[in-house]
Amino acid sequence: MVxxxxxxxxxxxxxxxxxxxxxxxxxxxxxRKVLLADMDPQASLTVFMGLEPADLEQTIADSxxxxxxxxxxRGIHQMDLLPSNIxxxxxxxxxxxxxxxxWRLKRVLETIYDYYDFILIDSPPxxxxxxxxxxxxxxxxxxxxxxxYKSYKGTELLLDSVRQVQAYVNPDLKIAGIVPTIYAxxxxxxxxxxxxxxEQLSTVTQIYPPIPRATAFADASxxxxxxxxxxxxxxxxxxxxxxxxxxxxxx
Ligand SMILES: Nc1ncnc2c1ncn2[C@@H]1O[C@H](COP(=O)(O)OP(=O)(O)O)[C@@H](O)[C@H]1O
Ligand SMILES: [Mg+2]
Numbered sequence: 001m002v003x004x005x006x007x008x009x010x011x012x013x014x015x016x017x018x019x020x021x022x023x024x025x026x027x028x029x030x031x032r033k034v035l036l037a038d039m040d041p042q043a044s045l046t047v048f049m050g051l052e053p054a055d056l057e058q059t060i061a062d063s064x065x066x067x068x069x070x071x072x073x074r075g076i077h078q079m080d081l082l083p084s085n086i087x088x089x090x091x092x093x094x095x096x097x098x099x100x101x102x103w104r105l106k107r108v109l110e111t112i113y114d115y116y117d118f119i120l121i122d123s124p125p126x127x128x129x130x131x132x133x134x135x136x137x138x139x140x141x142x143x144x145x146x147x148x149y150k151s152y153k154g155t156e157l158l159l160d161s162v163r164q165v166q167a168y169v170n171p172d173l174k175i176a177g178i179v180p181t182i183y184a185x186x187x188x189x190x191x192x193x194x195x196x197x198x199e200q201l202s203t204v205t206q207i208y209p210p211i212p213r214a215t216a217f218a219d220a221s222x223x224x225x226x227x228x229x230x231x232x233x234x235x236x237x238x239x240x241x242x243x244x245x246x247x248x249x250x251x
Pocket of ligand 1: 011012013014015016017018019044125181182183211212213214215217218219221
């Protein structure tokens with residue numbers, strides 16, 4: 001059975017895209033067949049994976065509008081990629097006039113379920129329709145929260161949007177857990193927010209170990225590499241590996 005997991009947070013810069021690519025890589029290293037789907041018109045995942053969005057003739061936008069999975073790029077760091085570019089913004093507007101628009105991504109992915117063990121969807125930094133499409137297509141949502149007050153404060157809104165999707169469109173959607181991200185153990189605010197996440201949110205869902213703040217993540221993405229390829233002995237690699245292991249245990 002394929003696991004479809006959206007990496008979701010309505011804030012930008014909380015590590016959604018980096019987490020999507022890195023978890024995908026670790027799962028692929030476990031011989032899982034992995035597809036990464038870029039649902040952000042800003043196309044950071046597509047760029048991180050080494051493609052030039054403006055050069056793409058077909059993207060996930062075509063798949064959603066025409067319901068055909070045309071645009072898969074195979075074998076990038078042992079993963080496949082359904083890329084995005086700015087055309088996804090245009091698609092977002094066209095979607096508003098389509099029937100059953102919430103189901104459009106799910107319909108596309110269903111046709112390729114058999115080929116994959118994991119489909120990881122990188123979502124845009126908004127609560128808009130592209131995020132809804134992602135959550136409707138998913139069995140699980142994984143939530144990165146930066147260990148900063150501003151990010152933590154947005155959690156209630158975020159969880160509420162997940163509940164709305166569960167209530168009205170996808171009752172099968174489950175929360176895989178929360179990943180505290182960009183954590184600086186030397187910073188008092190980061191420590192306080194990590195503690196708050198662990199204390200307040202562990203009643204709601206699983207809290208995974210924090211991913212440390214590290215410029216190596218930016219360096220790795222500049223080189224279009226997962227951290228484990230760029231800096232194999234970096235401490236964060238073990239954390240990513242343990243979260244990937246948890247993703248494999250999801251029922
Ligand atoms: N653990 C980390 N520590 C420091 N910087 C990070 C970390 N993870 C990601 N980054 C950098 O922060 C920026 C935002 O990360 P990104 O994954 O694109 O977040 P999002 O998709 O939520 O907007 C990128 O430049 C990325 O390289
Ligand atoms: Mg992103």
